[in-house]
Amino acid sequence: MSSNNPETKYFLLKKSKVKDLLNTLYKEFEIFVPVEEEGMVNFKRYKLNNNFNMEFTNTLLPPKGLFLPQQETLFTINYKKEELIEENLETSRRIIFGIRPCDSRSLTILDEVFKEKSEDVYYLQKRNNTLLIGLGCSNPQIYCFCSSLEVDPGKDSSVDIFLTDLGEKYLVTANTKEGQQLIKDLPVYFEKAGEEEITRALEIQSQAREGFSVGFAKKDTEIFRDVEIIFEHPIWEELAETCLGCGICTYLCSTCHCFDIADELAKNEGRRFRCWDSCQFFSFTNMTSGHNPRPNRKERIRQRFLHKLSYFVSRYGSIACVGCGRCLRNCPVDIDITRVIGAINHE
Amino acid sequence: MNNLNQIQNPYLPRIASIEKITQETGDIKTFRLVFLEGDFHHLPGQFVELSVFGRGEAPISISSFIPGENSLELSVKKMGKVTSYLHSMCEGDKVGLRGPYGNTFPVERIKGQNLLFIGGGIGLAPLRSLIHYSFLKRDDFGKISIIYGARTPADLVFKEELFNIWSNIKNTEVHITVDVATNGWQGKVGVVPKILKELNPSPDNTVAFTCGPPIMIKYSLEALNDLNFPEEDTVTTLEMKMKCGIGKCGRCNIGNKYICLDGPVFTLKELKNLPKEY
Ligand SMILES: Cc1cc2nc3c(=O)[nH]c(=O)nc-3n(C[C@H](O)[C@H](O)[C@H](O)COP(=O)(O)OP(=O)(O)OC[C@H]3O[C@@H](n4cnc5c(N)ncnc54)[C@H](O)[C@@H]3O)c2cc1C
Numbered sequence: 001m002s003s004n005n006p007e008t009k010y011f012l013l014k015k016s017k018v019k020d021l022l023n024t025l026y027k028e029f030e031i032f033v034p035v036e037e038e039g040m041v042n043f044k045r046y047k048l049n050n051n052f053n054m055e056f057t058n059t060l061l062p063p064k065g066l067f068l069p070q071q072e073t074l075f076t077i078n079y080k081k082e083e084l085i086e087e088n089l090e091t092s093r094r095i096i097f098g099i100r101p102c103d104s105r106s107l108t109i110l111d112e113v114f115k116e117k118s119e120d121v122y123y124l125q126k127r128n129n130t131l132l133i134g135l136g137c138s139n140p141q142i143y144c145f146c147s148s149l150e151v152d153p154g155k156d157s158s159v160d161i162f163l164t165d166l167g168e169k170y171l172v173t174a175n176t177k178e179g180q181q182l183i184k185d186l187p188v189y190f191e192k193a194g195e196e197e198i199t200r201a202l203e204i205q206s207q208a209r210e211g212f213s214v215g216f217a218k219k220d221t222e223i224f225r226d227v228e229i230i231f232e233h234p235i236w237e238e239l240a241e242t243c244l245g246c247g248i249c250t251y252l253c254s255t256c257h258c259f260d261i262a263d264e265l266a267k268n269e270g271r272r273f274r275c276w277d278s279c280q281f282f283s284f285t286n287m288t289s290g291h292n293p294r295p296n297r298k299e300r301i302r303q304r305f306l307h308k309l310s311y312f313v314s315r316y317g318s319i320a321c322v323g324c325g326r327c328l329r330n331c332p333v334d335i336d337i338t339r340v341i342g343a344i345n346h347e
Numbered sequence: 348m349n350n351l352n353q354i355q356n357p358y359l360p361r362i363a364s365i366e367k368i369t370q371e372t373g374d375i376k377t378f379r380l381v382f383l384e385g386d387f388h389h390l391p392g393q394f395v396e397l398s399v400f401g402r403g404e405a406p407i408s409i410s411s412f413i414p415g416e417n418s419l420e421l422s423v424k425k426m427g428k429v430t431s432y433l434h435s436m437c438e439g440d441k442v443g444l445r446g447p448y449g450n451t452f453p454v455e456r457i458k459g460q461n462l463l464f465i466g467g468g469i470g471l472a473p474l475r476s477l478i479h480y481s482f483l484k485r486d487d488f489g490k491i492s493i494i495y496g497a498r499t500p501a502d503l504v505f506k507e508e509l510f511n512i513w514s515n516i517k518n519t520e521v522h523i524t525v526d527v528a529t530n531g532w533q534g535k536v537g538v539v540p541k542i543l544k545e546l547n548p549s550p551d552n553t554v555a556f557t558c559g560p561p562i563m564i565k566y567s568l569e570a571l572n573d574l575n576f577p578e579e580d581t582v583t584t585l586e587m588k589m590k591c592g593i594g595k596c597g598r599c600n601i602g603n604k605y606i607c608l609d610g611p612v613f614t615l616k617e618l619k620n621l622p623k624e625y
């Protein structure tokens with residue numbers, strides 16, 4: 001999260017130099033790069049000379065876990081001394097190298113939640129400590145639909161530094177002061193870009209919006225403003241018949257942020273932690289009295305869609321979906337948010 | 348236990364000591380808690396996240412209004428992990444508190460009006476903070492009527508206040524009822540909504556507050572409607588499962604409202620604008 005600088009600057013970075021660059025940055029930063037293991041690409045902590053994969057379409061797990069870890073200690077409890085020991089929130093400075101435009105957008109969406117009223121220091125500390133180096137998309141996969149959601153796959157000005165793939169090299173755009181400083185400090189890796197390369201990159205960026213196979217029109221999302229009508233729509237009953245309630249769609253979602261808080265008890269020391277949870281589970285809203293306001297799959301699948309498409313919009317002003325496609329790609333029964341939006345509008 | 352950085356870190360509880368425990372019923376106790384350090388300011392209707400360290404947290408309404416002191420009371424029914432362990436704790440033991448959280452009863456808007464409290468079972472706990480508040484500022488309000496019921500006489504909470512204190516305060520009426528009369532009960536018998544109808548209170552310049560088991564709330568709201576209480580002068584509280592208490596964990600929403608931030612207090616008018624999912 002950094003301050004925007006109106007004056008953007010263009011540089012070039014040779015792909016053959018990326019590993020050297022990372023090895024240099026490694027001295028000062030904790031770096032996360034896309035790494036392919038067992039056929040899956042995920043952001044992994046970079047170690048000297050590590051291999052990484054910048055040709056990936058997107059990671060299986062969204063980068064939200066680097067800010068809201070799947071499991072995170074909030075504090076430890078020392079019973080003997082009757083003391084709470086706060087987690088050390090000071091991390092070394094971090095870089096995410098190669099974050100896609102949809103996923104960087106998901107972070108600005110999550111910021112709204114974690115900043116509202118009480119600031120979530122665990123999330124925000126990591127966010128403030130992390131430089132984002134984004135990577136433009138030119139080959140959307142068949143599940144991607146970010147362009148339906150005001151995400152520009154070709155150009156991302158919310159990241160500190162943005163890379164556009166020019167074949168042998170990247171065009172490097174510095175969007176923020178922090179991004180510019182990083183480039184300035186490491187002149188051996190970055191050369192000034194010429195007019196020709198800039199023009200080519202801009203062309204690639206503007207073509208990125210083409211070639212999407214799924215999606216919806218913006219006006220198709222307006223129907224979700226009328227909660228009264230959409231809440232009673234028969235589609236929730238239909239979806240509930242196939243949904244397995246496994247929760248994969250929410251765990252892998254770039255913007256889903258629901259978590260549980262629990263205590264772990266050991267002999268002299270316990271801890272309180274939080275971990276990802278899912279609105280798709282019965283226990284999510286089930287109260288000790290036995291009363292559950294969302295007792296069936298119908299209410300729970302409705303919650304997932306309406307949270308993203310309706311409630312979040314009226315609370316924070318934007319749809320809580322970035323079109324990363326992870327939910328449709330990984331749902332075992334092919335429940336597809338784009339088709340749900342389409343069906344509600346056109347069937 | 349030490350008081351850490353709770354101002355910056357909203358997840359860190361402040362430590363309080365259990366000063367006094369009152370056994371209200373077989374499974375409800377009232378705990379008077381005192382913060383080891385620092386002030387505590389709240390308004391009627393708010394709740395805290397109570398920590399029993401090593402067991403977890405539970406949202407509990409503040410059932411008192413004790414100004415100028417760093418203490419509060421929680422009246423807790425023994426249910427699951429946290430509340431059962433709390434029930435086994437003793438005076439002098441330490442617990443953690445985060446908050447106060449949530450919105451408040453509309454204390455400014457109701458100035459100069461009559462107050463009608465309709466409570467059932469442990470539902471009198473959140474109302475009691477406003478009852479304390481209104482007695483403290485007695486001249487700010489008109490007539491105060493309290494209708495309270497429980498299943499049996501043994502299930503009535505705050506008995507000392509109900510029978511011996513509140514009814515002796517000027518311009519105040521207390522009506523106590525039970526569903527089933529046992530142990531030689533001499534008072535009213537009948538469910539709360541029925542007693543409410545019989546008493547037939549006037550809606551003029553009056554705000555009604557109701558809290559209790561869902562079924563009691565449902566029929567009380569219907570009775571208030573029959574008595575011509577306007578929807579904006581009918582106030583209730585909602586309960587949803589909670590964890591964070593601060594609008595982050597995504598659990599307690601009804602439509603676009605988070606009950607922990609935008610609730611738990613709602614007027615009937617506001618309630619009617621929410622999806623029916625509570
Ligand atoms: C705003 C509000 C005010 C409340 N005020 C009171 C009160 O004054 N007195 C009282 O006895 N009870 C009150 N409750 C209900 C109380 O929170 C639950 O009985 C309690 O959380 C059960 O916790 P447990 O650990 O004993 O049970 P477990 O079954 O072990 O519960 C596990 C966790 O789930 C959550 N949970 C379970 N049930 C509920 C529930 N009904 N509401 C919210 N979270 C829940 C809690 O985080 C709890 O710690 C209130 C609930 C809310 C939402």
Ligand code: SF4
Nearest residue numbers: 243244246247249331
């Ligand atoms: S991934 Fe599919 S089956 Fe699983 S909960 Fe989500 S919609 Fe239902």
Ligand code: SF4
Nearest residue numbers: 253321322324325327
């Ligand atoms: S709802 Fe699906 S497409 Fe949208 S952000 Fe979540 S995982 Fe990605």
Ligand code: FES
Nearest residue numbers: 590592596597607
């Ligand atoms: S309790 Fe977490 S959002 Fe309300």
